[in-house]
Amino acid sequence: MSTVPLPAGGSGGKIPRVPSPGYDLGPVAESPISDHAVLGSSSSLPFGRSSGLDEAPIPVPSLPGDNASVPYNGGLASMVDSCNIPTAGSNTPQATRRDTDGGNAEPALPIICIAPFDVNCMKYLRDVFYPPDSSRSKILTLQPGVWEFKRPGIPLGWKAHECPEGKLYFYYKSRRLLTMIDIENDQNRRQIERAGDDLLSQLASMDAPDDAEITLMKTHHGEEEAIGYYVASMSHQRIFWFKEVEVSYVTNGERAVVSEMHLEKAVREQFWQHVEMFPNHRGLLGVAIRELKDAFAYGLCEDEINPVNTAAAARLLYSIYKERFLHFHGEAGARLDRKDSAYKADIRGPRSIIFNFILPLLFYMPSMYLEKLEGISVDSSFYNLYWSQFVEALKRDWEGSIIPATVLLSANVGFLAINSIDTTSPNKSAAQISSYISSIFSLGIFIVAQILSRRHLLFVNRQPQPRDMLQFTIAGESRLIGLEGVAVAFSLPTALFLWSAVAFIVALMFIFFENGSFATKVVMGVVIGFMGIVVILLLYME
Structure with a gap:
């Protein structure tokens, strides 16, 4: 982890x-040969290089003891005969003390x-920058027969x-x-x-x-x-x-x-x-x-x-x-355990009154996001793997809200295009108003998703860095209701889609119950009542 x-x-x-395959360092041999660490062991440190070239592994020399020194040149795949301790x-x-200042009285x-x-x-x-123009090179010619290059x-x-x-x-x-x-x-x-x-x-x-x-x-x-x-x-x-x-x-x-x-x-x-x-x-x-x-x-x-x-x-x-x-x-x-805190018994903080008030209005979605955020950052330590999984799930949630919102917006446009529903009268019917509300919620999903995607673009499109996650946490906790506010923001696309769907259902209900027969009202009432009970039970179980 x-x-x-x-x-x-x-x-x-x-x-x-970045993730990489496991490596076997091989056995570390003990050798009483001398006071120096001498190459010859079959062990190796096959650490990969990103150049894509087939390079030799880094050899691990035989070791005379715990305090013997393994020649190690920082990863350059070369052989070193011995290393003086x-x-x-x-x-x-x-x-x-030497006259390092050349006789000058430099403090x-x-x-x-x-x-x-x-x-x-x-x-x-x-603090060092180089000219972008190749014609300003310090060395302009390569002398014939030069095979050794030195740093002057x-x-x-x-x-x-x-x-x-x-x-x-x-x-x-x-x-x-x-x-x-x-x-x-x-x-x-x-x-x-x-x-x-x-x-x-x-x-x-x-x-x-x-x-x-x-x-x-x-x-x-x-x-x-x-x-x-x-x-x-x-x-x-x-x-x-x-x-x-x-x-x-x-x-x-x-x-x-x-x-x-x-x-x-x-x-x-x-x-x-x-x-x-x-x-x-x-x-x-x-x-x-x-x-x-x-x-x-x-x-x-x-x-x-x-x-x-x-x-x-x-x-x-x-x-x-x-x-x-x-x-x-x-x-x-x-x-x-990653969810175990060394500072307190429960990683969950107390929920604010504002957050508890907002929860039912957003179908209790913020609670789910807040629990994930609290589980990812425990004792001010971010867990890269779980943060990446959370960001990927968040991205899928937002995408999953945008596509159905497009369909719902098209359904509202088609609904309002019906001549018997969309009249030119300035006094709009309840069905029209509900459809307008549903359309506005659908458009709101696009706006909110764009804002959130741009705000958290660095988390969605690449591996987050410690500085990025630190700034994210500090920015979230410094706001009015801390990470609760971040959880509310993350849940907005899904919650707006649900409200858009509810408003569209209400628009249909007005049509069914205003102009429908008794049989139509009974059938639709049973179906809508059943669906309402299912939704309430699902929210309760969550």
């Missing part, structure tokens, strides 16, 4: 997950704490990596610094390296893991620029900072933290989002591969993998820990 949490601060820029000593990042930017989901939002903020302008010590999505990030291996900021710009590089020196000094003074890597991003703190950071460790699957921070840095305000083990799941969720954003310069732990394989075996992730993103392992583990945190996994009050 897939849920989309609705964070208090939004989760802009996330890639939609960072250890204490010569590989430990050193806080060596250092303040350093603040940020979280991986903050970096994920920054990742999608575009990378500062000494840094290495550029391409995310599977295409975003460029930079890694300083000897100092374990990461950033998505363009360090080809000298000012950016100086600011990032200066902040890195300060943070590495703090890292050296604490008992930190040997593989700790510092992520640095330029951001804003109030009105001024600042450098945001967090530290991540693959061996511990954790992120941390050098000072005390609020738990919202890892929970994003999505849930109240009820225990340390509950908090750990939020920390791991953020860690795996970090790995997803910076996937290419390190390996994966054997224990992480095993945990991912177990999750596949249990079937928790069959709909979570995104075939267009080859950094799928980190995305899956990020999703697993997000789900566990949101549903209080491992706690006494864990949520085991």
Whole structure:
């Protein structure tokens, strides 16, 4: 079951997950060969690609133990012979202060704490644009015999990596610094390296893991620029900072933290989002591969993998820990059912007086829609599968009202065309008035359906995104009667059709009972009475 949490601060820029077939990660072998993870296992990570090309699967190397590193290059189908595990000593990042500002007295930017989901939002903020005219290319000719292409302008010590999505990030291996900021710009590089020196000094003074890597991003703190950071460790699957921070840095305000083990799941969720954003310069732990394989075996992730993103392992583990945190996994009050709320005994809220008054006027249709809406969004978590099913059913309901309304409108036009009914007298008969009312209701169905379809076009025509569903919920709950009003709006096409049909039946009844014989009145009275009882019983049973 897939849920989309609705964070208090939004989760802009996330890639939609689409269903895909299950994958078998294969056995993870144990090998005592050396301290390095060496290729040779028959296991593979056959994560699909959207290019349509027949590409080789991603090999999973043999693993010497839980803390061995699996060479993983972010999903590029290539073979890696070995992967050096960072250890204490010569590989430990050193806080060596250098003259990074070229002798200029450039003030250092303040350093603040940020979280991986903050970096994920920054990742999608575009500030570089390219000319649309191909004649303005930076390179206009291709030299003969060129078979190697390089990226110029990378500062000494840094290495550029391409995310599977295409975003460029930079890694300083000897100092374990990461950033998505363009360090080809000298000012950016100086600011990032200066902040890195300060943070590495703090890292050296604490008992930190040997593989700790510092992520640095330029951001804003109030009105001024600042450098945001967090530290991540693959061996511990954790992120941390050098000072005390609020738990919202890892929970994003999505849930109240009820225990340390509950908090750990939020920390791991953020860690795996970090790995997803910076996937290419390190390996994966054997224990992480095993945990991912177990999750596949249990079937928790069959709909979570995104075939267009080859950094799928980190995305899956990020999703697993997000789900566990949101549903209080491992706690006494864990949520085991999608309609089970961790906050209250009944997900149904009290019905307002206005809503109860409107219900019979709309044939109790809003009640059905409201129950579905309340079941889809429980504890501020949207369930993608059930939301999609609800939207498809809603679309069918609206279409099912429009087609009969067209037939009913034609019947009213034909009814009014009868000479004995449609007279030129300004005093219209009761049958005429009822037919006019029925026609207006039929036309109202078209108008209402068009408005609702345009208003909810983004839900009807494509897979909804978390931001879309969040805005939908906030907009609905902020109105006069909240989601009850949304349910009333959704039920209008069907209710208007029923009222149109009732008005047309009333028009026929006036003709039958005004000008008909006694026998006609008795027969029609019995038939109409029987149908009325059936309709009332159906409404009562619903």
